[in-house]
Amino acid sequence: MSSPIHNRLPVLRAERGLSRKALADAVGVNFQTIGYLERGDYSPSLELALKLSEYFELPVEMIFSLKPFEPLSRIATQRDQ
Amino acid sequence: MSFYLRTSSGRVPNRNRASMRIATSVILAGYPIGGLIALNAGLAGDGAPAFITGIAGLAVMALSVLTFFYIAPSYMQRIVGEQVCELDDLERDLRQKAFTFAYQVLTGLAAAGIFYLAVANDQTRLTLWAPQSYEHWNTIFWGVLLYSFTLPTAYLAWTMPDLEPDLAEDGADAGQMSKPRMRWWFWGLMAAGGLFGFLLALSIT
Numbered sequence: 532m533s534s535p536i537h538n539r540l541p542v543l544r545a546e547r548g549l550s551r552k553a554l555a556d557a558v559g560v561n562f563q564t565i566g567y568l569e570r571g572d573y574s575p576s577l578e579l580a581l582k583l584s585e586y587f588e589l590p591v592e593m594i595f596s597l598k599p600f601e602p603l604s605r606i607a608t609q610r611d612q
Numbered sequence: 613m614s615f616y617l618r619t620s621s622g623r624v625p626n627r628n629r630a631s632m633r634i635a636t637s638v639i640l641a642g643y644p645i646g647g648l649i650a651l652n653a654g655l656a657g658d659g660a661p662a663f664i665t666g667i668a669g670l671a672v673m674a675l676s677v678l679t680f681f682y683i684a685p686s687y688m689q690r691i692v693g694e695q696v697c698e699l700d701d702l703e704r705d706l707r708q709k710a711f712t713f714a715y716q717v718l719t720g721l722a723a724a725g726i727f728y729l730a731v732a733n734d735q736t737r738l739t740l741w742a743p744q745s746y747e748h749w750n751t752i753f754w755g756v757l758l759y760s761f762t763l764p765t766a767y768l769a770w771t772m773p774d775l776e777p778d779l780a781e782d783g784a785d786a787g788q789m790s791k792p793r794m795r796w797w798f799w800g801l802m803a804a805g806g807l808f809g810f811l812l813a814l815s816i817t
Contacts, residue, residue: 559700560701561703563702564701564703567702568702570773572773573702575701576704
């Protein structure tokens with residue numbers, strides 16, 4: 532079984548005030564697919580990952596990772612120090 | 613090979629996971645059980661007992677086939693039976709997993725069935741029942757067809773994650789799917805292929 536792929540989709544979506552449906556429409560999938568992705572129930576195809584990367588204007592590795600993402604609060608604390 | 617019954621409105625009827633699990637189990641267990649009862653009705657004796665046993669077997673088979681029409685328009689059946697171009701990323705992923713599972717099971721059953729037939733036809737070892745008449749092979753044919761339609765859906769019914777959290781957050785329009793145009797050229801090709809095969813079989817015999 533392949534290792535789970537972690538993602539920052541909920542954070543990115545919240546930042547931009549997007550509903551799942553709006554994001555789903557933007558990348559051409561059903562809105563349930565975004566929910567599945569956010570919960571880590573499924574790993575996206577390369578095509579969908581690149582579409583999301585293009586939509587958010589971020590590198591793919593900023594959205595998806597094989598390791599859990601560090602919480603933003605910790606990153607901010609480290610930056611302040 | 614699978615099959616999806618698209619409703620005229622394009623709307624996908626709501627079928628919960630429990631009902632899909634029960635329905636697919638009824639289909640997969642009911643057809644072979646009903647078939648065995650119907651084909652071996654003669655063992656119950658002559659006259660009325662054999663007739664009643666045969667009817668009971670046919671009733672179980674009919675229940676199994678009718679149950680398929682409960683799952684045929686469902687979202688899970690749509691994933692395995694719809695044209696690939698109409699599915700999204702997640703649905704294609706689920707379809708691939710479901711077909712992989714169904715392939716493994718069907719090839720396993722086919723190999724086991726051929727091994728059984730080989731043993732059953734070897735008169736020097738065991739005396740086993742083997743299908744001989746058109747009635748036997750016809751029952752087996754429709755069973756294989758029903759299994760190929762149902763096995764991928766059964767896999768999804770037992771493994772697919774729930775959809776409810778998404779429905780609660782983003783509205784209840786998940787059941788509305790676009791209705792793709794009929795591909796007449798595809799069905800025409802299928803019909804022409806079938807007619808050609810039939811005429812070929814006639815000319816050979």
